[in-house]
Amino acid sequence: MLKAKRLITDLDEIAVALINRTNYHGFWPLLYQVATAGLEPESIAYPVRAILRRYRNANFLLAEVNGVDFEQHTVLTDVGSVSYDYLVLAAGSTTNFFGNERFERYTLGMKDLDEAQRLRNHILHCFERAASERDPAHRAALLTFVVVGGGPTGVELAGAFVELIRHVMRKDYPMLDVHQAHVALIEATDRVLATFPESLQRAALDRLRRMGVDVRLNTPVADARPGVLAFKDGSELAAETIVWAAGVRASPLAEALGVTLGRGARVKVEPTLTLPGHPNVFVVGDMAYLEGYRPGVPYPMVAPVAVQMGEQAARNIIARTRRNPMKPFRYFDKGQMATIGRSAAVLDSFGIRLTGWPAWVGWLFVHLMELVGFRNRALVLLNWAYSYFTYDRGVRLIFGVGAEERLKVERLKVER
Structure with a gap:
């Protein structure tokens, strides 16, 4: 959605059609807080039509995009074909299970609101079941x-799991010894937050371990089955x-395009973000494979890159309509940050490296404004103020557990 706003506002004579499979724009960096009962799902999502209603040249279509006919200049959707003069593909990414069907089958993802709510339901179900479980081994699991x-x-x-257990579940489930609760972070390499400076990696690792997280480095996963992770x-x-938070890959739409793909099933694009051989088709965000820092190293699949790519694609479309040359994409790196828990974060921006409370305040401000x-x-x-001052979380509701979820639970019981 944000990728389209510049195009809509800068050239009002262009008719812009936005196609999406959901009717909302979501802010996914806060998905983990929905999954751990810190935020309501609707607080990080906003209706697309509410965003577009101020623009007379914009329209919205709720549909699933299945492919593109580049020769006929049409987008193929589940509700019919849509013609285009210029096309911007920004379908994002999905969880990368590295081709292992068992990882996909027996682990939980967290890539959209549906998955985040499913994870929250699952966590709360685990505590409810543990409260009545008599087998110590199964209760521990x-x-x-x-x-x-x-x-x-x-x-x-x-970090959010630890705080949920320590500050909330301990009071909600007095019949359970929450000291039995075990939070483990598994990493195949020798470090966490690999893209951060080494000093911030060490600070994050130290903080996680002081919080009680069982951090296991150099521990590659081999297999998964119901209720068990094998190394x-x-x-x-x-x-x-x-x-499963071990990687991402481009949306399945990338493979449906029939074009050259790079690592992570990402679409290889020109420096102008256009598809090779199709100068009126732009690919941006997590779908786009463009080497920028050095040969063989593509731009990372993170939100700041996606937003800047969307803005550059809009500028290039405007340039083409005015018969001006398009410009190559240049990423302006504003830094990176990650929160580890209450009053703790790491921040690396413009040469400034912060940890602890100052970095946490910076993280809060940036994410709030986004x-x-x-x-x-x-x-x-x-919600943040309530949680900070009361050590509580207000969204501990189990809902939306339908037939599909019940069948999954029964299937896992049988497979055991």
């Missing part, structure tokens, strides 16, 4: 929460909650 992947998502989620050294860990809409900012700020 129900209270074991594993995150695979030591990037920002994994670090933030592991390449032959050891196993029994856990009912295994969250949200769309005053209502969402107010809701998130109030």
Whole structure:
């Protein structure tokens, strides 16, 4: 959505059609807080039509894009074909299970609101089941929460699990000894937050371990089955909650295009962000494979890159309509940050490296301002303030568990 706003506002004689499979724009860096009962789902999402209604040249279509006919200049969707003069593909990314069907089958993802709510339901179910479980071994597995992947998502989620258990579940479930709860962060390499400076990596690792997270470095995962994660050294860990945060790949739409793909199933693009041989088709964000820092190293699949790519694509479309030359994409790196828990974060921006409370305040401010809409900012700020001063979280509701979820639970019981 944000990628389209510049095009809509800068050239009002262009008719812009936005196609999306959901009717909302989501701020995914805060998904982990929805998954751990810190925020309501609607506080990090905003209706697309509410954003577009101020623009007379914009229209919205709720549809699933299945492919593109480049010869006929049409987008193929589940509700019919849509013609285009210029096309911007920004379908984002999905979880990368590296071709292992068992990882996909027996672990939980967290790439959209549906998955985040499913994870929250699952976590709360685990505590409810643990409260009545008489088998100590199974109770321990129900209270074991594993995150695979030591990037920002994994670090933030592991810290959020600890705080949920320590500050909330301890009071909600007095019949349980929450000291039995076990949060593990599994990383195949020798460091967490690999893209951060080494000093911040050490600070994050130290903070996680002081919080009680069982951080296991140099521990590649070999297999997964119901309630068990197996490692390449032959050891196993029994856990009912295994969250896969070990990587991302481009949306399946990239493979449906029939074009040349790079690592992570990303679409290889020209420096102008156009598809080779199709100067009126632009690919931006996590779908785009463009080497920028040095040969063989593409731009990372993060939100700041996606936003700047969207803005450059809009500028290049405007340039083409005015018969001006297009310009190559240049990423302006404003830095990176990750929160580890209450009053703790790491921040690396413009040569400034911060840890602890100052970095945490910076993280709060940046993420609050990135949200769309005053209502969402107010809701998130109030939730954060409530959680900070009361050590509580207000969204501990289990809902939306339908037939599909019940069938999944029964299937796992049978497979055991």
